Amino acid sequence: MTESRSIHLAADLSFYHTDFVWRSPGGWQGHQYLGPEFYEDIARLAARGVFDMLFFGEAAETPENYGGNHDASVKWGMRWPKHDMTPMIPLMARVAENIGFGMTMSTTYHNPFHVARLFSSMDWITGGRMAWNSVTSGYKNEAANWGYDPILPKDVRYDMADEHMEVVAKLWGSVEQDALIYDQVSGEFADPSKVHLINHVGEHFKVKGPLPVLPSPQGRPVVIQAGQSGRGLDLAGKHAEMQFAINRTIESMKKHRTDLDAALARHGRSPRDCGVLWSIRAQVCSPAEAEERDRKFVESLPPQAGMIMLSNLLGVDFSTVDGRTPLSEMVERVREQQGHFGFFQDAVETSGPDMTVEQFGRIYLTDQAIKVVGTPKQIVDKIEEIHEATGENGGIILEGCIAAPDELREFVENVVPELQRRGLSKKEYAGSTLRANLEA
């Protein structure tokens, strides 16, 4: 990230196709289900707004958390289906120059050799526009799909992640930048002395190397980390260039930033070595209109929708929980699930002691992240406030909202011009690689 102080823009496309978004006004009705055209249009749209990155999360599962079977998830299309979005990225890259792509791949389930090779290869295909979002993965059924039932304890997953990211970095460094000779006359292709075994033998992984891929346009794809408990922050402090975070108030963002800075310092790095993309939901309309939109959306859903969503995210079966239970009483049960505890802890701390699980479930359907509503000027004021309060170090990621892609279009057409007018975000891409744009 170096010294860049501009507001970097990203959009989270992870669940644009499910979670009731497929039938809401402004959603993606009429498109071929999970066909490329929809995503290609989004890439063109975001590139018009000079977005740095489009982002895909990963959850390779059919959740059974609500009611102990997959009925609710499948019946209502909640967090299901979840295709592998890797093949979509090169298609999007072909229609939108310069925009980068963040793709999530688990350090728990995918061998570091596979991750290093795939992301280097993708970096080649996209001309240097890839970022790896490294996650330790907290979903129970995903764990069962990859052979872990029950899910591995969170601390073990974080131990594995630390070693995994170290191995990936070693593999990305195993072929020197000038190893390629490519001499048509002598026939020499590359210099063997510049290609190195890594011979890694650790507690969790054994990888000989080298990587059989030439150094990619970025040398190393950008490394993002998502996980916001103490272990997540520590991992980011050691290995990541960018973090993706969901905090529900500016106060909690400031605390997150301070904790991340401490983690960076512990690993001999500086705050500017790792930016944060703060998840926000922006709506260009009056607060009354925004409320009305969300009210209509929530009323069109089955009454248990919020509880299904929370069950899928947090691993607790909320069909067995009295809706009047205060959120704060769920802390231990959520912690025991070994899943997304960091996010839940922030939600409890920022929601007030009396909020019930039912209330939170309803709110969560529309307000997963901090909400920014108003005229373009008011929205940019708020984004600027967040940016300044957190050290002008990263940017924002628009959450997958209830009217995707319309809310993204509203943002590109109305908010981006105001950001650019004030010199807060780029008017044009600074370079052809993702890192060049993140550093501008």
Ligand SMILES: Cc1cc2nc3c(=O)[nH]c(=O)nc-3n(C[C@H](O)[C@H](O)[C@H](O)COP(=O)(O)O)c2cc1C
């Ligand atoms: C903002 C954010 C995005 C995440 N995205 C994913 C994802 O796409 N796939 C996944 O398996 N886990 C994802 N995670 C989960 C983390 O990898 C981690 O397993 C989980 O959050 C538990 O760690 P924590 O308590 O440190 O956050 C995400 C977490 C956060 C905070």
